[in-house]
Amino acid sequence: MTLQDIADAIAPHGLMVMGHDGARVLIGTDAAWWSVFTKSPEYRDQARDPVDRWSKRIIGQLAKQIGTEAHFPSDGPPYAPFIAWALGTGRFWQSPTGMMIHDTAGLMISIRGALTLTRPLPDTTPDTAPETTPDVSPCETCTGRPCVSVCPVNALNAETPYDVPACKTYLDTTAGTDCMSKGCKVRRACPVSQRFARPEAQSAFHMKAFRG
Numbered sequence: 001m002t003l004q005d006i007a008d009a010i011a012p013h014g015l016m017v018m019g020h021d022g023a024r025v026l027i028g029t030d031a032a033w034w035s036v037f038t039k040s041p042e043y044r045d046q047a048r049d050p051v052d053r054w055s056k057r058i059i060g061q062l063a064k065q066i067g068t069e070a071h072f073p074s075d076g077p078p079y080a081p082f083i084a085w086a087l088g089t090g091r092f093w094q095s096p097t098g099m100m101i102h103d104t105a106g107l108m109i110s111i112r113g114a115l116t117l118t119r120p121l122p123d124t125t126p127d128t129a130p131e132t133t134p135d136v137s138p139c140e141t142c143t144g145r146p147c148v149s150v151c152p153v154n155a156l157n158a159e160t161p162y163d164v165p166a167c168k169t170y171l172d173t174t175a176g177t178d179c180m181s182k183g184c185k186v187r188r189a190c191p192v193s194q195r196f197a198r199p200e201a202q203s204a205f206h207m208k209a210f211r212g
Contacts, residue, residue, distance in 0.1 A: 001066050006115070009065075012036075013058050015112065018102060019089025023117055024071070026086060027059055028102075029110040034202035049074070051112070051209075059113040069116040082111055093137035096148045097156040097186055101139060106192030107147065107184075110206075138192050146189040152176075156186045171211050180207050 006025055007017045014033030018026045029037075037043055042054040052074040063070035071080045086092040086100060092109075095101040102109050139145065148158045152175065155167040170176045179185055183203025187193050 006062075006066075009062055010058075015058070018105070018109075018111060019086065019091035020117070021085055021088040024085060024114045025117065026082075026089060026111055027113050027115065028105065029112060030105075031197050031199070033110075034199045034205075055112040059115070063115055066115070068118055071114045071116070073111060073113070080114070082114070085114060086111065093139065095137070095139050095190075096145055096158045098158075098162055099156070099186075101137060101190065101192065103138060104192070105196050105198075106138075106190040106194070107187040108190075108193045108196050108198045108203075142191060146191075147186050150185045150189040152179075152185065156184075168211055171207070180204060180211070183207060 003017060003020065003025065006027075010016070010027060011030075014030055014036035015027050016030040018028040020026065037051070037054060040050075040054050042050040042057070047053070052072065055074075056070075056072055059070050059072070071082075073079070073082050083100065086102075086109075087094075091103045092100045095107060097107075099107055100109055101107055147156070151157065151167075153163070153166045153170045154160075155163040155170070171180055181204050182188065182200045183198070184207070187203075
């Protein structure tokens with residue numbers, strides 16, 4: 001199976017190949033995922049962890065079909081080092097805010113799983129990837145870097161670690177309604193994120209899960 005075969009197999013599920021490091025393929029959601037997921041039994045059954053359950057069903061089935069092993073961010077402890085795997089693909093970097101940025105998804109990253117490679121892939125350029133993978137982070141050529149200054153409570157910035165309590169406190173206020181309904185302002189400010197065009201309803205879903 002080639003990398004393009006994997007990309008073709010997951011595309012109907014709103015998934016995309018986000019990169020590979022030679023040992024595994026990282027799979028994440030694309031801009032079409034929300035319309036697929038909201039029709040799934042996991043979304044409709046109102047049970048806990050619908051995205052994790054959906055991911056394990058869909059990616060787990062693919063792993064069985066191609067005879068390989070699937071890994072998921074929710075499995076643990078111990079948890080698989082997804083951040084290290086992502087940075088090792090050459091398609092992810094640390095952004096000035098501390099969050100990872102992806103060459104096509106921007107800050108709208110949602111890695112749903114990884115497939116172990118049992119042998120080298122003969123095709124390393126699926127249609128879901130840029131024609132030429134950049135050598136440097138898109139942040140290096142970003143004018144103004146709006147992500148570092150847009151957070152209303154400075155929870156995400158270039159100088160300090162992510163202040164999760166400050167973020168959640170803000171989300172509970174009237175002013176925080178914008179982030180809750182449309183998604184994190186920092187993520188939305190990224191020009192690459194804007195081109196990715198993730199639906200606001202999906203961002204609102206993730207924000208609700210994050211706030212708890």
